[in-house]
Amino acid sequence: MFSFRAIRKIECCSHSVLGTCGSLGINLGGVRTTIAKHWNPKFKKLRSQKVLKVELPDYQELNKPFNEFTREEIRSKMKERGILPHRWWGDRPFFIASTGSVFEPYVPPEGDGKVSVITAQGAKQKLEFVEKKGKSMMALRKIRNFEEDFNYKEFVKIAEDTYIRGHQAMINKDRDKIVQFITERAYPEVVNNIGDKTVVWEFVSSIEPPTVVHLRCTDVITKENIFAQITVRFHTQQILAVYDRFGRLMHGSETIPKDVLEYVVFERHMANKYGRWRIHDKIIPDWMPPKEPSLRTYVVDFTDDEPQVPSVQEQPSSVASTG
Amino acid sequence: MAVILRRLGMPVFSSLTRQTLSAPCSAIASSGTLRHINHTTTVMPELEEHGGASEREKTRKWLTYNDKLYPPTKPGETPRPAFVCHMKENIKYSPKKMWYVACFVRGMSIDEALKQLEFVNRKGALVVKETILEAQQLAIEKHNVEFKSNLWVAESFVSKGVTVKGMRRHARMRAGIIKYRYCHYYVRLEEGKPPENYYNRPSRDKETLLNDWLQRMRYRRIVGSL
Numbered sequence: 001m002f003s004f005r006a007i008r009k010i011e012c013c014s015h016s017v018l019g020t021c022g023s024l025g026i027n028l029g030g031v032r033t034t035i036a037k038h039w040n041p042k043f044k045k046l047r048s049q050k051v052l053k054v055e056l057p058d059y060q061e062l063n064k065p066f067n068e069f070t071r072e073e074i075r076s077k078m079k080e081r082g083i084l085p086h087r088w089w090g091d092r093p094f095f096i097a098s099t100g101s102v103f104e105p106y107v108p109p110e111g112d113g114k115v116s117v118i119t120a121q122g123a124k125q126k127l128e129f130v131e132k133k134g135k136s137m138m139a140l141r142k143i144r145n146f147e148e149d150f151n152y153k154e155f156v157k158i159a160e161d162t163y164i165r166g167h168q169a170m171i172n173k174d175r176d177k178i179v180q181f182i183t184e185r186a187y188p189e190v191v192n193n194i195g196d197k198t199v200v201w202e203f204v205s206s207i208e209p210p211t212v213v214h215l216r217c218t219d220v221i222t223k224e225n226i227f228a229q230i231t232v233r234f235h236t237q238q239i240l241a242v243y244d245r246f247g248r249l250m251h252g253s254e255t256i257p258k259d260v261l262e263y264v265v266f267e268r269h270m271a272n273k274y275g276r277w278r279i280h281d282k283i284i285p286d287w288m289p290p291k292e293p294s295l296r297t298y299v300v301d302f303t304d305d306e307p308q309v310p311s312v313q314e315q316p317s318s319v320a321s322t323g
Numbered sequence: 324m325a326v327i328l329r330r331l332g333m334p335v336f337s338s339l340t341r342q343t344l345s346a347p348c349s350a351i352a353s354s355g356t357l358r359h360i361n362h363t364t365t366v367m368p369e370l371e372e373h374g375g376a377s378e379r380e381k382t383r384k385w386l387t388y389n390d391k392l393y394p395p396t397k398p399g400e401t402p403r404p405a406f407v408c409h410m411k412e413n414i415k416y417s418p419k420k421m422w423y424v425a426c427f428v429r430g431m432s433i434d435e436a437l438k439q440l441e442f443v444n445r446k447g448a449l450v451v452k453e454t455i456l457e458a459q460q461l462a463i464e465k466h467n468v469e470f471k472s473n474l475w476v477a478e479s480f481v482s483k484g485v486t487v488k489g490m491r492r493h494a495r496m497r498a499g500i501i502k503y504r505y506c507h508y509y510v511r512l513e514e515g516k517p518p519e520n521y522y523n524r525p526s527r528d529k530e531t532l533l534n535d536w537l538q539r540m541r542y543r544r545i546v547g548s549l
Contacts, residue, residue: 049492050491050492050493051489051490051491051492051501052489052490052491052492054487054489054490054501054503056415056487056503057485057487058415059412059413059414059415059484059485059505060411060413060414060415063412063413196390196392196465198392198394198395200395241395243395244405244466244467245391245392245393245405245466245467246393246396246402246403246404246405246406246466246467247393247394247395247396247402247403248395248396248402248403248405248467249395250467296467296469297469299463299471
């Protein structure tokens with residue numbers, strides 16, 4: 001009689017340990033001292049028949065995001081339900097209103113200056129300049145095919161206006177405005193991480209008037225479908241301060257204006273009658289001094305975990321690009 | 324972890340888990356069937372404050388506190404402490420039992436809470452610990468918290484979840500209902516040190532205990548005396 005109870009007690013303990021915390025080895029249930037069950041195990045079956053078995057849903061497992069399943073888990077679950085893997089049905093999205101990259105990007109000269117023509121390096125640079133300028137002139141002629149009264153003076157004004165309004169739309173998080181001043185290629189970069197931040201940005205003044213340094217044209221699919229890209233050099237004074245969600249300063253300052261030298265690429269779909277010049281990219285030269293470090297410190301994770309791909313089939317990357 | 328992935332824009336629907344299993348190619352592909360099909364969706368991601376969260380999550384007010392944007396503090400003002408709200412829903416555990424664990428960790432620093440929970444012999448302690456660890460990770464990755472130990476459990480409470488009803492036979496052809504209860508657990512971690520006396524408990528230091536004792540002795544009534 002006593003032995004039955006003792007056995008039951010042990011069973012109860014071991015069950016609770018294994019069932020709830022597995023490898024942690026903590027006894028969560030505690031030891032039961034009073035047992036209101038009949039001592040004779042022949043009634044055990046009858047007792048269990050009193051309660052109808054209900055399959056309780058495990059919501060932790062059901063609501064687990066798809067990415068957290070391993071390949072093997074997905075496979076076994078699909079096998080369990082008799083589901084065949086789907087064919088990859090992804091259309092590759094692309095925009096016909098902007099290109100996916102900067103073609104023949106402008107290479108800003110070291111230190112933004114020129115090497116003396118007398119040296120070999122200088123002579124080479126000069127030759128390159130001439131060559132590039134020739135190409136730029138060709139591109140300019142192409143632009144003028146579509147827009148007869150195109151001139152730098154007017155364009156630079158539009159560029160500066162687009163630059164300022166694009167940035168303002170970004171800090172105001174105005175999605176409809178952003179796409180008016182920024183191309184679809186640059187959009188993800190602009191929008192990235194601004195959702196929970198407060199950005200204070202102000203255009204103080206231009207130190208030097210913006211200048212056109214580079215023009216390129218390319219045709220996509222047909223000869224007439226031309227995209228033009230113009231690189232503009234901005235040398236300006238700006239104020240930038242980034243605050244986190246709780247209004248604490250993360251970067252910059254609201255009072256100190258900083259000198260900013262930028263090479264901004266503007267793009268326009270020339271074949272589109274209603275197209276407009278929009279910010280496409282910023283050219284960051286190799287010789288640029290390193291960025292100011294952020295105010296807070298981080299713990300760097302050195303574990304080289306390879307990211308697990310949650311899919312059964314290989315998936316093509318869905319990167320925006322043009323034809 | 325679930326919330327991190329949800330915030331990254333991975334759609335997580337309670338009913339979707341089965342659907343995604345049937346379409347295992349990618350989360351994007353399966354979301355295409357649910358959302359309005361638009362080629363701009365993947366290439367032009369929505370701003371974070373607009374998108375990312377699933378419908379189910381939007382109904383959860385607790386997590387929306389994480390999306391609130393506070394205005395910048397002025398140089399003279401004290402900086403606002405960061406916080407992160409996190410929850411685990413439909414845990415197979417009674418809300419009544421979970422209450423003990425939830426109250427237990429309230430007002431503790433995060434390290435203290437994690438340490439203490441190791442010695443709580445309740446199933447809920449494991450869940451609470453897991454939730455706190457997830458919240459800690461979220462705080463560091465998403466909410467600009469610099470030091471992971473510089474957090475305390477500002478809020479910790481439980482609510483009822485789904486209740487599955489089961490049947491039980493009684494004598495004389497009668498039936499009883501068994502309620503299999505689930506609970507939700509909510510936690511809010513705040514940056515900084517915990518308050519000295521969160522529950523406003525009476526002080527237990529030497530001086531006060533002695534004074535209390537003295538007072539009790541002086542005010543006692545000796546039966547049968549003058």
